[in-house]
Amino acid sequence: MSDRTAATPPASRNDARRGARPTVRDVAALAGVSIKTVSRVVNGEKTVGQLLVDRVRAAIDELGYRPDHAASSLRRSDGRSHTIAVVLEDLANPFSAAVHRGVVDTARARDVLVLSASSDEDPADEHNAVIAFTARRVDGVILMPSTGDHRWIRAELTAGMAIVTVDRLIDGLDAVVTDNRAAAARATMHLARRGHRRIGFLGDLHHIYTAGERLLGYRDALRDAAGEDDEALVRQDLRGSAQAEEATIELLTTSEPPTALFTGQNLLTIGAVRALRKLGLHHEVALVGFDDVELGDLLAPGLTALAQDPAEIGRRAAAQLFARIDGADTAPLVQVVPARLLPRGSGEIPPRGADPKVKR
Amino acid sequence: MSDRTAATPPASRNDARRGARPTVRDVAALAGVSIKTVSRVVNGEKTVGQLLVDRVRAAIDELGYRPDHAASSLRRSDGRSHTIAVVLEDLANPFSAAVHRGVVDTARARDVLVLSASSDEDPADEHNAVIAFTARRVDGVILMPSTGDHRWIRAELTAGMAIVTVDRLIDGLDAVVTDNRAAAARATMHLARRGHRRIGFLGDLHHIYTAGERLLGYRDALRDAAGEDDEALVRQDLRGSAQAEEATIELLTTSEPPTALFTGQNLLTIGAVRALRKLGLHHEVALVGFDDVELGDLLAPGLTALAQDPAEIGRRAAAQLFARIDGADTAPLVQVVPARLLPRGSGEIPPRGADPKVKR
């Protein structure tokens, strides 16, 4: 449509192809040296005479030359792409987003770039993402594995790909996870200490690793605190806040309702808060939620939460991945990042009848 | 440390280098064909005889061959890397995270991968990120530009890089933004219609594009509604919720405090909510915030917010970027995605004295 002068690079001595980037050859021609000398200057080798260095630098500036990273790593002996990938359940989820940021920050310190994808808990999408990343020869992948068959991972490992999982475990792989079971036990115990004996549990899909661990922790605490381990108090396989809201309403309108709730995930916590509001029970029924939620401290009562540290999880996973890429040949390492219990009101409500007024 | 048998690919006919991936040459040797035929099969060309196709496919499976994307695009005439990059202010911020997700989803539909970086509003980090992406020959960049000199962008455009900005404008570039000014005017008018004449404004750094537009919209509405356009009601250059909290307290303890607040950004909204709580004025002073905040509907009163649509912004920016990559040669296009006003309580509080009780 427009004539070609519109976008022709002003300094290009190359052919007039639009947007054609100058190469080492163009720089070498302009500087009157060999391409090898250009390569030496670009890579900061110290063996080039100052005169030539200056001429090459000038030519690079004049042409706006930028080395082609892919071409250089194709021939380089280390064979590294200096790129890693991260596959998370949902990049828009605050937990995943913070993990991602931790990974990117750690990678940047090493001049490594980061590709990313969301799996949405779909094993096929997850595998396809890893296949696409493999084609780009990424040096490693950080994976929040979906629930599903991961036998395909063997082939990647064999081909030399480094893999570290976050949030969940895969047998034989490095991982960085929260102390799910212990933290869930602490949360449940926190409620039991206030005198609660009937504590409800709301959980995500039971086959998700974190959901299972958190249920185990809940039961650990019930056992230790002589709470009632009643199947009627447990609601699992809840997806999203709407289902959690329904389940909470149903649970609290049974003949023997719990006096406290432990919710195993941030969306479930939000659903439970909604339900308690609807029932007018938010100052009567205690609540501790796994995962902190933005504004949780501003609710009335404030939300007592187990805050994970997703950015730290991301940073540690990236550090471990780089250790593997650098050749660490040790046994698989599972790192546990503890969650912190933040008492802010909702978890300190005593059982119904014990003390009707709750202080802000 | 471990002996080499531990990680040697079982089927590799290649040299015994650990993790060495098979190449077209290995596949060709095993299948008894030329590398060109392997290339044809891999790229799905229809001209290969069924017998050879089968032999090549079998060899690919046996060796676990995966094409090297970088090597293929090095020689390919279109010169596309099928990779784009996104530079946002903070990948962990919910707004940025949602934009990012929108971009990644749109890119995946085209088999394009996405690199990402956070600029943290630092122009040097932003430029360095783009330089690193250029070295990887990304086909384009989606940029949430920091405030600062962007003359360096010219060189990138000249070299054939496609660039689309989100959230903020750069002269001469495609952009996808919220209707900041109009939405801010709607929010302010919403308060004025309830009878508020003294409406406070809290804003981010005044030189940030969105902050400036939102202040203009606030003033537009004050003019139209005959509200008091009093400099004493405006607090700008606030960074983060803590500064907003301070400014709100200071503003509300002056001799002629506002009866309503309009906050120009999500963190500032959170700071204002905190301040209102501390002062016990959350049911007395009206509040409308730019950006929705998770759990905003569960506060008491619920938070009246201008909800942007960051995922849509990301999707549109990616679509526009791909149009440019495909050669669209039209004038720069600025797309405006409207924000929605969500009345949930805090913005419907009447001026002090008019009606002390607010319904939930």
Added chain:
DNA sequence: CTGAAAGCGCTTACAG
């Protein structure tokens, strides 16, 4: 200190 040749893994442009 500098450069000509070969090669990284693949595709293009030809020839059969």
Added chain:
DNA sequence: CTGAAAGCGCTTACAG
């Protein structure tokens, strides 16, 4: 329908 040669932009391995 199939393949040998050349080349993408760069680095390695040599030679001077």
